[in-house]
Amino acid sequence: MAGAIAYISGESDRLAWKTLLEAGLGTIDFRTLNDGLGNIDEIEVALAWNPKPGLLSMFTNMKMIVSLGMGVDHLLTDDKLPQDVPITRIMDDGLVGQMSEYAIYWALRHHSDIDKYEASQRNKTWKPERFVDTIERRVGVMGFGTIGQDTARKFAALGFPTAGWSRTAKTLSGIETFHGPDGFAQFLARTDILVDVLPLTRDTMGLLDAKAFAGLPRGAYFINMARGGHVVDSDLLAALDSGHLSGAALDVFSTEPLPTDHRFWTHPRVRVTPHIAGATNPRTAAPGVIENIRRLRAGQALINTVDPKTGY
Structure with missing residues (x-):
């Protein structure tokens, strides 16, 4: 039996x-x-x-x-x-689809300045923001397994110049790829919207620190739907406070549930969701x-x- x-x-x-x-x-x-x-x-x-x-x-x-x-x-x-x-x-496949949808939602919300338009509505202000072509908004996906590749394909299909970064070399038609420590800085430098779908390992713990955030172009946006352990929280907050990063959508955290006194809850440039990007x-x-x-x-x-x- x-x-x-x-x-x-x-x-x-x-x-x-x-x-x-x-x-x-x-x-x-x-x-x-x-x-x-x-x-x-x-x-x-x-x-x-x-x-x-x-x-x-x-x-x-x-x-x-x-x-x-x-x-x-x-x-x-x-x-x-x-x-x-x-x-x-x-x-x-269902979870993979949910994850890519999550990334695309927050990326499009940022790309289309929806937060600014919501503020304008609250103030009853008619203020069109500057148009930004998709070709000017470069997406970078960290982690290039099943979820990362699906997410990258969908961003590319929407017209965003899209790249992927992984530990070892990978290729995907229509997507620029980088790998390893040597390719990380190049990958960050060409990324305006950073999407994290890396697995959490000894090598990726704390990978997104002050140096990494400084390597992104000024005004870059960060979406984390992987693991909170990749991020040094104080460094992310410093990059947001300085304006180097324009915002972050965070679904995962080093401590979950996110403690009620954590600044992510109240930071004006942070959007928090309770680990729901992919069920x-x-x-x-x-x-x-x-x-x-x-x-x-x-x-x-x-x-x-x-x-x-x-x-x-």
Whole structure:
């Protein structure tokens, strides 16, 4: 008999996941924390999002961990994470679409001076702002995996000169690409709207500091829908206060929920959203999970595996 599947995440989606997995796999032994995990030695697969540290190490016969998000840093921070159990992540076309929509919304809002027009409306002032052609507004996407490439393609389709930056060299038709430390400064210098979709790793922690923000053209705009740990908050605030950056749309933060006394809440050039840029959609994420469970049970190679050393 196949082993149990443990769902370690928010309870709101548990019935959707159970229904979708059973539609693809047949009857399954599906367990949740709230309903009770039963004999944990029977657990074969864990579907997890931000589990309590040490919890997954208790499942001694587990054969696969599935991150219920496209990022896996929430798992890799657990120093008791089983080292011999493969980690896979979801590949969710629905989530990818949400992320690109989030970036495009804030970029277009900035590009079209909507904040200024809202202020004019409050003051009952009729004041057209200077027109800026899309060809003059260069978009740069940090992180060039599935989400980054989808986002870059959509910006390019809208007419924005678009570039991508990644740790290693990548190519994408119609998109200028940069990579590695040597390409980072060049990438920033040509970017008027910076979009962050990097994974959080040892190498990317604190990458966006005073030097990085100073490397952007004056008046640049910053959109972070990746991880708050990439940003040195005090350096971002200093760049905003000085006017070097014209604004920022932030969906992720080093501490979540964002503390009520943090200046991001009240800064006039910052827009805050509560980590909603991309939510896992069970309907679009389940097929890949089902495929991996089938492969696991058939002794075949898994897809969408993660290298714990690189974090993706």
